[in-house]
Amino acid sequence: MDFLTVTTRPQDWTGDLLCIGFWQDQVELTGDVAEVDSRLGGAVQELITETEFKGKPGSPSVTRLGAGSPVKKLALVGLGKADTVNLEAYRKAAATAAKTAKSQKAHRLGLYFPPSDQPADQVAGAFTEGILLALHQDNRFKSDPEDKPPVLEQVEFLGLDGGAEGITRAQQLVSGVILARELVAAPASLVTPTTLAETALSLAQTYGFNVTILEREDCEGLGMGAFLGVARGSDTPPKFIHLTYTPPVTPHKRLAIVGKGVTFDSGGLNLKTQGGIETMKMDMAGAAAVLGCFKVLGQWQPPVLVHGIIAATENMINGHAMHPGDILTASNGKTIEVNNTDAEGRLTLADALVYAEKLEVDAIVDLATLTGACIVALGDDIAGLWSSQDELAEQLLQASAATGEKIWRMPLEEKYFEGMKSPIADMKNAGGRSAGSITGALFLQQYVQKTPWAHLDVAGPVWSEKGNAYSGAGATGFGVRLLMQWLVSQ
Numbered sequence: 001m002d003f004l005t006v007t008t009r010p011q012d013w014t015g016d017l018l019c020i021g022f023w024q025d026q027v028e029l030t031g032d033v034a035e036v037d038s039r040l041g042g043a044v045q046e047l048i049t050e051t052e053f054k055g056k057p058g059s060p061s062v063t064r065l066g067a068g069s070p071v072k073k074l075a076l077v078g079l080g081k082a083d084t085v086n087l088e089a090y091r092k093a094a095a096t097a098a099k100t101a102k103s104q105k106a107h108r109l110g111l112y113f114p115p116s117d118q119p120a121d122q123v124a125g126a127f128t129e130g131i132l133l134a135l136h137q138d139n140r141f142k143s144d145p146e147d148k149p150p151v152l153e154q155v156e157f158l159g160l161d162g163g164a165e166g167i168t169r170a171q172q173l174v175s176g177v178i179l180a181r182e183l184v185a186a187p188a189s190l191v192t193p194t195t196l197a198e199t200a201l202s203l204a205q206t207y208g209f210n211v212t213i214l215e216r217e218d219c220e221g222l223g224m225g226a227f228l229g230v231a232r233g234s235d236t237p238p239k240f241i242h243l244t245y246t247p248p249v250t251p252h253k254r255l256a257i258v259g260k261g262v263t264f265d266s267g268g269l270n271l272k273t274q275g276g277i278e279t280m281k282m283d284m285a286g287a288a289a290v291l292g293c294f295k296v297l298g299q300w301q302p303p304v305l306v307h308g309i310i311a312a313t314e315n316m317i318n319g320h321a322m323h324p325g326d327i328l329t330a331s332n333g334k335t336i337e338v339n340n341t342d343a344e345g346r347l348t349l350a351d352a353l354v355y356a357e358k359l360e361v362d363a364i365v366d367l368a369t370l371t372g373a374c375i376v377a378l379g380d381d382i383a384g385l386w387s388s389q390d391e392l393a394e395q396l397l398q399a400s401a402a403t404g405e406k407i408w409r410m411p412l413e414e415k416y417f418e419g420m421k422s423p424i425a426d427m428k429n430a431g432g433r434s435a436g437s438i439t440g441a442l443f444l445q446q447y448v449q450k451t452p453w454a455h456l457d458v459a460g461p462v463w464s465e466k467g468n469a470y471s472g473a474g475a476t477g478f479g480v481r482l483l484m485q486w487l488v489s490q
Contacts, residue, residue: 023085124170225330226351247303462478
């Protein structure tokens with residue numbers, strides 16, 4: 001699919017589908033749009049009137065135009081309220097336009113939205129992100145896909161002077177999101193710890209990253225008893241993955257992103273039940289986001305040094321599986337009484353965080369599908385944020401605002417850690433039912449001593465049952481755009 005920014009005004013454009021954007025409750029025809037209406041014989045006003053179009057987001061109006069018209073079909077798309085204008089509104093509206101073009105079998109789409117004060121590169125990038133993310137289809141496992149590939153071949157952003165670099169960067173960014181989506185969406189029989197390691201090796205070969213894959217014996221030598229305790233129950237060997245992106249210039253910052261990489265979570269001996277186990281292939285979505293980021297890093301090459309850390313394993317049941325009541329020793333010497341084998345992600349992350357801090361980075365951000373409690377607290381669309389440092393938390397909140405990947409800062413309430421203290425070890429790996437997402441974050445905090453650190457619990461937004469504005473049902477690739485925005489802001 002080709003994307004072009006052109007100075008052509010909408011009234012002069014010819015093609016299959018002309019899509020015009022309106023702010024909510026501002027559907028009066030002025031300027032270029034009034035001229036479009038005149039040249040199309042009043043079709044714009046007629047469509048507004050007949051469909052009672054108000055400019056609400058996600059509710060397009062479409063009509064076919066008469067024979068001999070320079071435009072075959074006309075669509076109106078809502079941008080939402082003008083006082084909340086941001087790039088996310090453009091992403092969502094462009095996604096709606098793309099879905100409309102797909103349903104109308106348009107080969108060529110012209111997109112015209114009200115002029116913006118935003119730089120052309122950012123506007124064109126937001127348009128491109130929304131369109132590509134909305135049209136992505138994962139048909140790898142269908143013998144005869146009902147959802148055929150879109151026929152859309154060319155998209156022209158009308159009245160936009162410049163923006164080619166924004167289009168290119170958006171295409172590169174979306175490639176990382178799609179990698180993350182497809183890793184999460186694939187069955188756990190195909191995406192194993194070995195698969196994640198192979199993906200890391202492939203990225204390293206393509207983009208020149210340094211990569212280290214630690215095997216079980218290597219992890220034993222580093223004392224990673226928490227990570228290996230989870231791995232004991234699986235016949236598939238664990239892999240501890242360390243990717244390093246080094247920029248071509250002196251780095252401004254040294255950063256680490258850590259992704260939870262449990263490729264299937266049965267719950268262990270605290271077995272998950274029906275209604276919870278079916279989607280547990282997605283429990284490596286944090287790791288998928290890290291790998292997606294590295295695909296983008298290799299193309300963008302920002303002036304920051306980035307370590308990507310993934311402790312990859314399954315949480316399964318066999319004769320060697322960890323028991324409730326076992327005591328594990330993490331690589332920093334802290335001992336953990338396992339009171340719930342289904343609180344396994346934090347055990348893998350404990351050793352990953354210790355490893356990351358030894359790299360002497362300026363900040364660490366971990367991304368994990370850690371708790372169902374976070375979904376109870378924040379729902380399916382918002383990730384939880386915990387941080388030991390206000391400045392780092394604010395940076396991530398700003399990245400969230402720019403990308404539209406929503407996060408909400410939650411408290412690190414030290415008092416709640418009291419419920420995780422063990423009479424026979426340094427701590428338990430799980431607290432009670434209350435504040436489960438907070439106690440999970442407090443557990444992780446024990447494994448970062450001095451480095452500014454943030455934890456993102458992404459259990460909700462990495463998977464969508466019904467889809468959203470620019471993601472179909474299933475894996476969303478959440479976190480790649482957020483982390484990349486944070487990384488380049490450094």
